[in-house]
Amino acid sequence: MSTCPACGNASTAKLFEVTADQASRSFVNPRQYPDRSRKLTGHLSLLWGRDTCDIRKCPDCGFGFADPFVAGGAEFYNLAAPHPSYPAMKWEYARTIEELRGLSTAGKTAIDVGAGFGYFLDLIKDNCFHASDIYAVDYNETAQLALQSKGYKTFSGDLREDDFIPMRGAFDIIFMFQVFEHMDRVDDVFARLKYLLKAQGSVFIAVPNEIRTYYMECHESLIDMPPNHIGRWTKEAFDSICRRHGLRLSICEREPFKLLKFLREDIVDSFLRRAEKPGSFCEFVRGLPRSKAQRIGQAVIALALSPLRLPAWTYAVGNRSTLGSALWVKIDKVS
Ligand SMILES: [Zn+2]
Incomplete structure (x- = not known):
């Protein structure tokens, strides 16, 4: 289905696609939880009826959407995030x-x-x-x-x-x-x-x-x-x-x-993206058994990599009026 779910426009454009393996890695580290990771990859292929999912965008209303436009159900959330946490203030x-x-x-x-x-x-x-x-x-x-x-x-x-x-x-x-x-x-x-x-x-x-x-x-x-x-x-x-x-x-x-909130989130999120890459050093550290030392190790690496974020931050500050979270x-x- 490529019709826009928000406005009904039948002509929408594909932005990019993700694979079931790539999506699975973004939710579960395969070194840390090999069994859950394998089950999640299989579940995503079943959910989508294929091994990939497209991200499309409507030129009329700007709505971006997954195609197949199908939500994760209880099985997905049990595999991807069995212990959700909720921020107290937003x-x-x-x-x-x-x-x-x-x-x-x-x-x-x-x-x-x-x-x-x-x-x-x-x-x-x-x-x-x-x-x-x-x-x-x-x-x-x-x-x-x-x-x-x-x-x-x-x-x-x-x-x-x-x-x-x-x-x-x-x-x-x-x-x-x-x-x-x-x-x-x-x-x-x-x-x-x-x-x-x-x-x-x-x-x-x-x-x-x-x-x-x-x-x-x-x-x-x-x-x-x-x-x-x-x-x-x-x-x-x-x-x-x-x-x-x-x-x-x-x-x-x-x-x-808010600049400080943005920087904190950007340092963490860009580290997590690196940690999704199979065979990368960040993925190795993220996949170590959970401990205080592992958490500190991740924080040190994320901070050490943060100077590489300067071009992104320069862009963000130039566009700050549009880049809040919600x-x-x-x-x-x-x-
Ligand atoms: Zn639309």
Whole structure:
């Protein structure tokens, strides 16, 4: 399928392709976990129905997408990232709270799709919403236990399925942070968001900033690898899918660029990219048994290589107004 999933344009262009082996290496080091690495490579070939996956881009709305446009399921995540971690604070959390303060949220209901351990919900509980009005969705069992222990009404399962909270107009506010870029069947997702929202309800979505993604891929840092991330959303792509579903894209902002945060992430990410190359010294060190010495060794090498990043950093500073980490949107239901 090469039709744009965001706007329906049938003419999209191939940017590059990745192999199942290359994708597998980006998630699991084959020296450290040979068995898991082998299973993951085989699983990706099955998922894609071939040994490669293309990355394509729509010339109309700028949406970038994996082709086949198929998301990783439970088996993929169990192999690729069996112990996910979630940062406690993100720019999009603070930006959303700023927006919520301008709305009257007393007595309203909210649901966080892909809530992780509930760090965002902890920030809005008792000051924007009553705890009893907060719902959380996550398929990860450890995350579900954490959410339940905090008193949130917790669901697992797929937002798009008919047995998923079959309540039309159940929620005033829906949050989806760093989730939508993982999802296929995006029209079903938007149809469901509209169904679940009350009249005048809003959805807040944050995804990776696609300009930052292309910066990384063009400057020997990490590839935004399928089937973990399969969609590279743009303002125009959000606008298009909103219009097709009778929703309104009301705000779209990029995370501001913070130099120190950027440098820290760039040093780590460019080291990890080097460590994906079979037979490289970085791959050897990354594949050593996990220990404090191995972690220190990786940090020393990453820092020692950082002067090689100067041309990339010069480019980044020159384009800093576009290179924050996240793209954040507010979408409204208009009746
Ligand atoms: Zn498009």
